[in-house]
């Protein structure tokens with residue numbers, strides 16, 4: 001993560017709001033994931049932050065990719081378009097999964113020529129894939145407990161475990177090939193029991209599928225959910241990995257292919273935002289600061305991703321003046337544009353800078369131009 005003085009220097013050079021992406025941190029997170037989960041192939045969930053430079057760094061580090069729209073597929077494809085046809089196709093088979101269980105007809109038609117792995121979770125999707133992307137390989141997504149995860153996903157996606165093998169049978173009957181199972185325990189999952197329960201469910205489904213003759217079903221995709229260290233109470237990744245490795249060894253044969261789709265974990269700590277104070281007032285006795293980025297910009301994650309980002313002041317203000325509870329608002333005319341009603345900041349002046357760490361995932365990705373305020377400028381360091 002860049003030091004406060006490095007951030008200040010970048011803000012002076014580029015202006016604010018400034019979204020700083022540290023590629024050394026991206027490489028570090030990817031290496032950490034691989035080190036602690038050596039059996040697991042890491043498919044970066046591009047939706048967390050689809051900036052092509054981020055995809056390129058993870059591509060160069062040897063990463064694989066989870067895409068969930070055709071434009072995301074093409075961002076990844078940009079890195080392999082120069083390869084000879086066979087090599088390119090092998091790379092797609094090995095390193096891309098299209099992990100959106102619901103795909104429109106046009107997307108399926110566009111995808112078919114690339115013959116990727118795609119997820120599905122219902123019989124209507126089987127018919128659609130058969131008609132519009134018959135060359136795709138299938139992964140059945142099952143619904144699993146998302147208890148306590150910050151972003152719940154199982155109410156929207158996932159076949160119930162009870163109907164899983166019938167859905168596998170339906171796909172084979174349609175002439176498609178099901179290659180594996182996937183699940184998602186919910187994003188920012190700090191309740192590690194969700195993974196344990198999901199692995200138990202997957203194990204039962206594999207056994208039933210194999211007993212019914214579907215031996216091609218042999219990939220296990222454990223999805224995303226790996227938590228970013230937003231707060232000190234988030235237990236270390238190494239602890240989750242130890243639990244996962246023990247469960248893999250207990251439940252699955254050594255030759256089972258295991259993959260994961262980490263988004264947040266790989267990119268959250270690589271992003272830092274620097275914003276400037278553009279207004280201040282006292283309302284109901286409470287200091288209020290207005291900064292030049294907000295809920296419609298990089299702090300969109302507060303709303304869409306349910307994460308509360310904290311703001312820090314730079315020295316000397318942070319050293320010399322006592323901190324007090326204040327509200328922080330974004331620059332638009334909408335009262336929804338409230339970054340926080342409980343920040344702990346020293347008295348700030350117009351033009352002072354503040355910064356927010358660990359803000360790389362599901363933030364800049366969902367920025368808008370609402371009210372005429374464009375998303376923060378992006379600068380890449382340690383590329």
Ligand SMILES: Cc1ncc(COP(=O)(O)O)c(C=O)c1O
Pocket residue numbers: 045048066099100153184186187188223224225226261262263264265
């Ligand atoms: C199918 C799928 N895979 C992976 C991810 C990434 O999850 P996370 O950022 O929690 O790792 C998501 C996030 O929504 C998802 O929907």
